[in-house]
Amino acid sequence: MVILRPLHFSPTKSNWSSTMLDLKFIRENADAVATAAKQKRTGLDVEELLRADQEVLTLKRKSQALNEEKNANAKKMKGATPEEREAIIARGREVGQEIESLKPAVEIAEARLQELMYLVPMIPSADTPIGPDDSGNVEAYQWGKKPEFTFKPKDHVELLNVNNWAELERIAKVSGSRSYALKGELMLLESAILMYAMQKLVSKGFTPIQVPAMAREFAFIGTGNFPTGKDQVYYLPDDDIYLSGTAEVPLNSLHAGEIMSEAELPIMYGGVSPCFRREAGSAGRDVRGLIRVHQFNKVEQYIMCKNDPEESERLHQLLLKTSEEILQD
Structure with a gap:
């Protein structure tokens, strides 16, 4: 045969490991992607994908802010008094715990976003019946x-x-x-x-x-x-x-x-x-x-x-x- x-x-x-359309394109052309998903019957809900995208971005921004605070907090150790050092160390531990506690949520959110990205279709040419x-x-x-x-x-x-x-x-x-x-x-x-x-x-x-x-x-x-x-x-x-x-x-x-x-x-x-x-x-x-x-x-x-x-x-x-x-x- x-x-x-x-x-x-x-x-x-x-x-x-993902779709050929990147997230920036999808965000800027959500209607076109939604139309393509409907035409190709992929089962993708573009609005759900965009919500998942925003959730990942929000969690990553929070994680980044915590890391920046952790780094800034560590720099305070130089020249700090013994009493100040104790407070700086305590705050560093608190921030570190917050960062660690965010990781599972980030992983879950990223996995969900990736599952939705797998369903994103290429947009067919305009002359496709x-x-x-x-x-x-x-x-x-x-x-x-x-x-x-x-x-x-x-x-x-x-x-x-x-x-x-x-x-x-x-x-x-x-x-x-x-x-x-x-x-x-x-x-x-x-x-x-x-x-x-x-x-x-x-x-x-x-x-x-x-x-x-x-x-x-x-x-x-x-x-x-x-x-x-x-x-x-x-x-x-x-x-x-x-x-x-x-x-x-x-x-x-x-x-x-x-x-x-x-x-x-x-x-x-x-x-x-x-x-x-x-x-x-x-x-x-x-x-x-x-x-x-x-x-x-x-x-x-x-x-x-x-x-x-x-x-x-x-x-x-x-x-x-x-x-x-x-x-x-």
Whole structure:
């Protein structure tokens, strides 16, 4: 199974454990963020986020004021009389206790704010169609001519069976439902299509890269897959690591923590990897054949570019054009 999906990424700050929108932007554009959250149905209450933000700021200001008082109080020791020293030491202890007592509240407030920040969506472009679900998709254009048959065409499962191209029932006994094993010509065809897709990306200037299917939690948070999509991901508790459903996850964090100059951008990767998805909540839907399977191979386009709308749009069009060319070829 081969899926090729475009992804581009325009970093606005080096924060790999949070949303791509920083708090300053959210404070200044609360209405726009709230509209985006509603459109994308993230469940975010922007007003609650802003209250949580203010609570953290208030607690930090109080903590900072106490630390400043503690430092100023300590400076009074120089030249103080023995009686004054006793009072200064007593006050220093009191302030220290107040600082310590604030720490749990700060940690709780910061954790709550971070949970809400995880739900902050990117704001969609103004020309993005808004709809309730797939029914709201807008067809931009068509390419080619739809085939017409003088007979009833077989579906993909019938073709698999008649050509002996896959093991579906046998492998289900071994690996469970929503699994498959391609064989013969179809297995070779999948390998050839994966290679063709990678060669197409190389011709467009992408660097081919094969990445692991495993990634740590922070990488899934960085792509927005977590926390809301956590039930869709396989977890290996003994190793504290997850199986990724796309090469995007490891690629998005490949340069995490690095400081780059614009001269190094864009970075363009053509990633390939095995992908794993639990398909939780899809019981009874699309259970026949090679749809909603738990494991498949996929080629991913990934671009990290500078934070510039025009540059981002130009590269997004490159991704779309490349995807179209692969399908048209």
